[in-house]
Amino acid sequence: MTAIRAAAESHTGYVRTNNEDLAVVGTNLAAVADGMGGHLGGEVAARTAIEQLVEAFPRDATADGLVRAVQEANEAIWRRSRTDPAVHGMGTTVTAAALVPDAERARLALVNVGDSRAYRIDLRAEEPRLLRVTEDHSIVEDMVRAGELSPAEAAVHPHRHVLSRVLGIDPEVDVDLFEIEPTPGLRILLCSDGLSDYVPEQEIAALLAGTEDPHEAARGLVEAALSHGGVDNVTVAVVDVEDGPAPSEVGPFSFAPPRPAAPDKGEDSLREDITQALPITRPEGRELDGGEPTAAVDMAALVGAAASDHNGSAAAEETRPSQAGAPSAQLFDAEAEEQKTRSDGQQPRRMVVRAGAPALLPEGGELAASHARTTVLVPAKGGAKQYRDRVLTVRVVFFVLLLAALLGGLVAVVVWFQRSSYYVGFY
Secondary structure (H helix, E strand, O other), X not given: OEEEEEEEEEEOOOOOOOOOEEEEEOOOEEEEEEEEOOOOHHHHHHHHHHHHHHHHHHHOOOHHHHHHHHHHHHHHHHHHHHHOHHHOOOXXXXXXXXXXXXXXOOEEEEEXXXXXXXXXXXXXXXXXXXXXXXXXXXXXXXXXXXXXXXXHHHHOOOOOOOEOOOEOOOOOOOOEEEEEOOOOOEEEEEEOHHHHOOOOHHHHHHHHHOOOOHHHHHHHHHHHHHHOOOOOOEEEEEEEEEEOOOOOOOOOOEEEOOOOOOOOOOOHHHHOOOOXXXXXXXXXXXXXXXXXXXXXXXXXXXXXXXXXXXXOOHHHHHOOOOOOOOOOOOOOOHHHHHHHHHHOOOOOOXXXXXXXXXXEOOOOOOOEOOOOOOOOEEEOOOHHHHHOOOXXXXXXXXXXXXXXXXXXXXXXXXXXXXXXXXXOOOO
């Protein structure tokens, strides 16, 4: 029987502020992703790829299933990039190794998209040699394969990091697949370009062959990349093939860097953020006695409908009217409030809703809603005029005056230059 033992390590490096790499290892699956795409885009792309791979591969733990899992990861990243402007254009590389069943015995399947690499080395050989399995999908590597560049020229080419194939850029992607005989003593290295670009292959081979423990090998490789400057994120996964019982399941999985801890769902955590928008469906407006529906009653109807649709528990029952025809929640009507306060000789009071989030005001007087967080009504000093968009402001006037002064100065300089310049010629 054949089994694998794997370990992964990752480090942000000494230059980058965030780690856009992610690795995962399990009982018969290991993968490394190197994301790209601006602020948070690379992290989102790499994590989406790895999580989709972990979710999809167990459903079909074969070589073709591994390829389909990578393609599903590509589609998930592409959809997220198209719908979320904050991560538009994000992408990620991926290289993965999986122990898959075969007709006679298990096989080791390797897949690759991008420039994250997979190497192999036989630890039981007299002179272990490091062999590269995958091919980089980059413009420079394509030129090397075409004979237009030498490997030495490619190593210093200014476009060596321009990739020709990654996950998330197109709705479909081609995935390279390699199958290897999983003989005991075989060690597979999956790594991002933070290792392969800065650590020579001879040093990588020495570190892989210098220890039998995959955890120590992974830590040694990361430390080597850091000793060479730590310019980029560096992530490695070391996979050892050994004799042992075949795994009964794909998981459990461990990630490098680890997944962030899930937020506490306790009662206290719900009080940290006290604002939350409540999705509503606009019902028919309610009419007052013999009049048109006011803004207060109309908004109350909206909030009441949202509360009844959003929560079917006892909390929704508490906000329902005690009398037929009464609104389930009440907001301030500016006109009615103004007339009432003026008749009493008081200053009118106005309330506005911040961020478009309606609020429930039950009979008890406390702000509450059908969700766990309260939506706050904020008093507006000076009424709704404070929140109205203004075209003519002090900044606008200052900017117009400054622009006029600059243009006037430019015209004055041109006129002065024309009147004060002369030339000598023959007559």
